[in-house]
Amino acid sequence: MAEKRSIFEEVGTDTKVKAAPVAGAAEKAKSAARRAISVWLMILFALVVVMIAVGGLTRLTDSGLSITEWAPLSGAIPPLSAEDWQREFDLYRAIPEYQLQNRGMSMAEFQFIYWWEWGHRQLGRVIGLVWGVGFLWFLARRQIPTGWTPKLLGLGLLGGLQGAIGWWMVSSGLTGTMLDVASYRLATHLGLAFLILGLIAWYVFQLRRSEVELLQARRQREQGVFTLMGVFIPLLFLQILLGALVAGIDAGRTYTDWPLMAGVFFPPESTELVPFWSNFFENPALVQFNHRMLAYLVLAFGLYIGFKAAKSALKGVRKWHARMGMALLAQIILGIITVVSIAPWHLAIAHQFLAVILFVLALRARFEAGYPRPENLRG
Structure with a gap:
């Protein structure tokens, strides 16, 4: 039987309440991707903060010149035998810091400063790995927002540059009569770390809001x-x-x-x-x-x-x-x-x-x- 209609009802009026419109699936996916990328960047941010602190302690413990070679890949493996440790110690004893300041240092004392510098460099490798895995993951899944690929790629390039500048800094203290690294090279190294940190923070601020909101x-x-x-x-x-x-x-x-x-x-x-x-x-x-x-x-x-x-x-x-x-x-x-x-x-x-x-x-x-x-x- 046909439903009775009110005599006061306007013609064409739909008495059923329509559901409120919801955000489209595409917009939800974009929002989720921005949040996920911001979480990844916050992890990188925390790692860079730790890196700055470890770098400061490395300087304060006079550990920065304990590793006299730059080996981005093979350097991830520390000395594993007495012969390996002796080789590293012999390299250190050839530089001015040992000859003019630390002559007579024991192997145990050398190992203490070596582990500080090795940890500092290893943390840099971890940061590079976290960036590389995250960037490739979001890139492969096509989750990077429009216009953001150069920004995120730029962070990785700056990280690589930071590693090169770190060695440029260390190399300044390996010859002549230098007992420490050149101060202006240290300032360049720290300045780039703060630049990377600032960019990450700014990107997180942006990604936590939608483009429309901004x-x-x-x-x-x-x-x-x-x-x-x-x-x-x-x-x-x-x-x-x-x-x-x-x-x-x-x-x-x-x-x-x-x-x-x-x-x-x-x-x-x-x-x-x-x-x-x-x-x-x-x-x-x-x-x-x-x-x-x-x-x-x-x-x-x-x-x-x-x-x-x-x-x-x-x-x-x-x-x-x-x-x-x-x-x-x-x-x-x-x-x-x-x-x-x-x-x-x-x-x-x-x-x-x-x-x-x-x-x-x-x-x-x-x-x-x-x-x-x-x-x-x-x-």
């Missing part, structure tokens, strides 16, 4: 804060490089008073090296002076941006810039404590690790200013 978010951009952070982050990066120069020549253990340096504002010996430009890389006085002065500039500029961001109507912008400001203050205080304590290894590593946190927080703060999340502006 395009819509740009309309709410805090342009002033976003632009200022575009200046602040390079300054912070430069400060990290200066920190590497300080570490490379142990300048942090040379002038251990604060706020003055050996009782004066500007040590007169800051420009005594010839040629003049070498003072910026090799003179402990000028290197530490530059690191201190730039720290004050970064602090002042960072706090200024924080005050600007505090006026934003967007909660995310205020929150992440406040976190960056707190990390910046903590880093300055820790830096002062490290200097006056004559840079013990645990404080030096903490200072380096906090630099990683500050750098990533600065990137996140800029991302939030550039791509703010939708909010109820009435609170």
Whole structure:
């Protein structure tokens, strides 16, 4: 029997409630792929952070020159016999660090520094393997979003370049009268590590949001804060490089008073090296002076941006810039404590690790200013 219809019902009206439309399977697959790639990148991020910490400890234990050959593949296998260990020890005894500083070192002492450097290089191989397997997996499954293949491939190429620069750094300490690696090569090595870390972090921020969300978010951009952070982050990066120069020549253990340096504002010996430009890389006085002065500039500029961001109507912008400001203050205080304590290894590593946190927080703060999340502006 035909269903009775109401006399008040409009002609053509469908009385059945239609189901709400759901996202298409293709969009769900794209979203899942972006999440999976971001997880892979976060694993790489964690490994790079560990790599930076291990690299710092390798330097602090004077282990970086213990392996005198670059063997990207065969070097993954450590010495397995007494003869192998003796060969490695003989190679080390031929370089200036042993002859001028560690003469008389025992095999056990050599093995201690060897394992630190071997672990450092092995971790680099692990990072390369994790990148290679992940990249090929997503590429084969055609899950890489449009336009992202060059970005992800670029991370791998930068990782390979980092390995080459690492050997370029080590090779500087194997001849002549060098007791350590060249400080500017150390700064280049650390700087590239932070560049890779920053790119990974930025890519993760992007992949955790859809392309549509990012395009819509740009309309709410805090342009002033976003632009200022575009200046602040390079300054912070430069400060990290200066920190590497300080570490490379142990300048942090040379002038251990604060706020003055050996009782004066500007040590007169800051420009005594010839040629003049070498003072910026090799003179402990000028290197530490530059690191201190730039720290004050970064602090002042960072706090200024924080005050600007505090006026934003967007909660995310205020929150992440406040976190960056707190990390910046903590880093300055820790830096002062490290200097006056004559840079013990645990404080030096903490200072380096906090630099990683500050750098990533600065990137996140800029991302939030550039791509703010939708909010109820009435609170």
